Amino acid sequence: MQENLKKIQNQALQEIDQCKDLKSLQDIEVKYLGRKSELTELMHKLKDLSPEEKKVIGPLSNEVKTYIIKKIETTRGALEAQEIEKQLNSELFDITAPGTKYDLGHIHPLSQIQYEVEKIFSDMGFAVMDGPEVESEYYNFEGLNIPGDHPARDMQDTFFVKDKMSDRHGRLVLRTHTSPVQVRTMEKYGAPLRVIVPGRVFRYEATDASHDTTFYQVEGLLIDKNISLAHLKGVMAEFLSRLFGKEVKVRFRPGYFPFVEPGIELDFSCLICNEKGCSVCKRTGWVEFMGAGMVHPNVLKSGGIDPKEYQGWAFGFGLTRLVMMRYGIDDIRLLQSGDLRFLQQF
Ligand code: PHE
Numbered sequence: 080m081q082e083n084l085k086k087i088q089n090q091a092l093q094e095i096d097q098c099k100d101l102k103s104l105q106d107i108e109v110k111y112l113g114r115k116s117e118l119t120e121l122m123h124k125l126k127d128l129s130p131e132e133k134k135v136i137g138p139l140s141n142e143v144k145t146y147i148i149k150k151i152e153t154t155r156g157a158l159e160a161q162e163i164e165k166q167l168n169s170e171l172f173d174i175t176a177p178g179t180k181y182d183l184g185h186i187h188p189l190s191q192i193q194y195e196v197e198k199i200f201s202d203m204g205f206a207v208m209d210g211p212e213v214e215s216e217y218y219n220f221e222g223l224n225i226p227g228d229h230p231a232r233d234m235q236d237t238f239f240v241k242d243k244m245s246d247r248h249g250r251l252v253l254r255t256h257t258s259p260v261q262v263r264t265m266e267k268y269g270a271p272l273r274v275i276v277p278g279r280v281f282r283y284e285a286t287d288a289s290h291d292t293t294f295y296q297v298e299g300l301l302i303d304k305n306i307s308l309a310h311l312k313g314v315m316a317e318f319l320s321r322l323f324g325k326e327v328k329v330r331f332r333p334g335y336f337p338f339v340e341p342g343i344e345l346d347f348s349c350l351i352c353n354e355k356g357c358s359v360c361k362r363t364g365w366v367e368f369m370g371a372g373m374v375h376p377n378v379l380k381s382g383g384i385d386p387k388e389y390q391g392w393a394f395g396f397g398l399t400r401l402v403m404m405r406y407g408i409d410d411i412r413l414l415q416s417g418d419l420r421f422l423q424q425f
Contacts, residue, residue: 080121080128080136087111087118088143095150101158108151118144188425189295189414192402193277196297199321200275203314205299208276210260213240216249218259222381223338236283238292253281257298258338261374261393264300265382270389271303277398288410295398302374302384302391308343311371311392319347319368322401330365339372339393359404366404369396 091111098104111118122140125133186194197207216227225232227249240251260276276298284290301310312329319327327347334344346365351357354364371394376386399411406425408414413421 080132081139083121084118084136084139084143087121088146091147092150095147095154098154098158101155101162104151104155104158111147112144112151118147185425187422188402188406189398191425192405193295193297193398195322196318196398196401197275197277199318200299203317204273205301206274208260208264208274210254210257210263210276210278212254212279212281213251214254214259215244216252217244217247218262219252219254219256221249222262222378223258224375224377224381225337229337238281238283254278255282256280256395257296258393258395260298261300261338261378262382265302265379265384270384270391272391273301273303275299286412288412291399291411291415293415294400294411296395297398299371299394300374300391301393302379302389304389306389306391308341308373308392311345311394315345315347315394323350325350329368334370334372336370336372338375338378339370340375342370342372345369345371345394369394371395 091107094107094110095104098107110116113119118140122144125137125140128136201207219237220229220232221227235255237255238253240253243250257276257278257280260278264272264274264276278296278298279293280296281293284292286292299314301314308331312331316327316329319329327350329345329347331343331345334342336342345368347368348354349357349360349364349366351359352364356362356364360366371392374391374393379386379389379391399414402408402414403411
């Protein structure tokens with residue numbers, strides 16, 4: 080038996096040494112240590128041996144078994160390392176070869192400027208608000224001092240939605256300006272207030288290079304005690320100077336909007352020609368920028384604010400026009416075209 084054990088050990092050793100891959104090592108393991116292996120069978124028979132024989136054969140068979148287990152384990156480790164290296168070598172790639180270039184998306188020019196505008200106004204203490212694009216007639220018109228029969232409704236050609244909301248709120252419309260959010264914000268937060276509202280607006284309009292049915296505005300609203308248009312002039316000069324990165328002047332002209340009194344139009348000094356006159360400013364040195372004015376007492380009342388206690392100003396400018404001016408885009412329709420040749424320039 081002793082000899083038999085030695086023979087098993089030597090044979091196993093030889094086979095393991097010659098083994099070249101993990102699969103055959105597994106087979107060897109089964110062959111020499113498995114349930115049906117010679118060694119296992121031999122160990123089963125130990126119980127039939129005489130006590131003297133047991134003393135010798137017992138420990139010896141254990142030694143042989145441990146020896147084979149250890150040998151298999153070290154060989155397995157070495158074979159595994161070999162296999163990993165083989166794999167790495169076969170997958171080796173040329174790190175100097177040029178890779179595949181994937182196009183990265185980027186923010187639309189309109190959103191880029193919108194974020195800049197939001198940042199500047201936030202830094203000046205304004206909160207950024209939002210409102211629905213499908214609006215009630217009430218918020219879009221009546222609440223802003225534009226009654227149903229008022230000729231001012233013709234100033235903004237409207238897309239009406241079929242559904243009627245209620246008697247008080249009238250039909251649904253695609254909002255023609257961001258001004259309805261003035262009343263919504265006053266109702267929700269009361270006075271004092273300092274907000275801007277960037278958003279998408281819609282007008283029933285024939286499209287051409289400077290008109291589109293869909294464009295973007297930014298509304299501004301400031302309500303507090305002892306507020307005057309001088310504050311508006313200061314805020315807008317500061318805002319435009321920060322946006323364009325150089326000093327910009329602003330001027331007021333009278334203008335009419337039913338929801339402000341007095342109403343004004345605000346122009347800023349032409350940055351292209353430094354007020355000398357060019358094609359951008361139509362030779363005037365000034366660029367028409369936005370409508371504004373002191374919030375009409377009726378609008379304050381719509382928002383639940385007492386006009387005797389508080390006053391304020393509001394403004395609305397075209398974000399789309401600002402983008403066109405900033406980048407010298409001469410056709411408004413490009414901005415919503417989704418044309419990548421256009422968009423990839425920004
Ligand atoms: N809502 C006006 C427009 O769309 C702009 C405006 C806003 C004018 C606020 C005055 C005050 O033309």
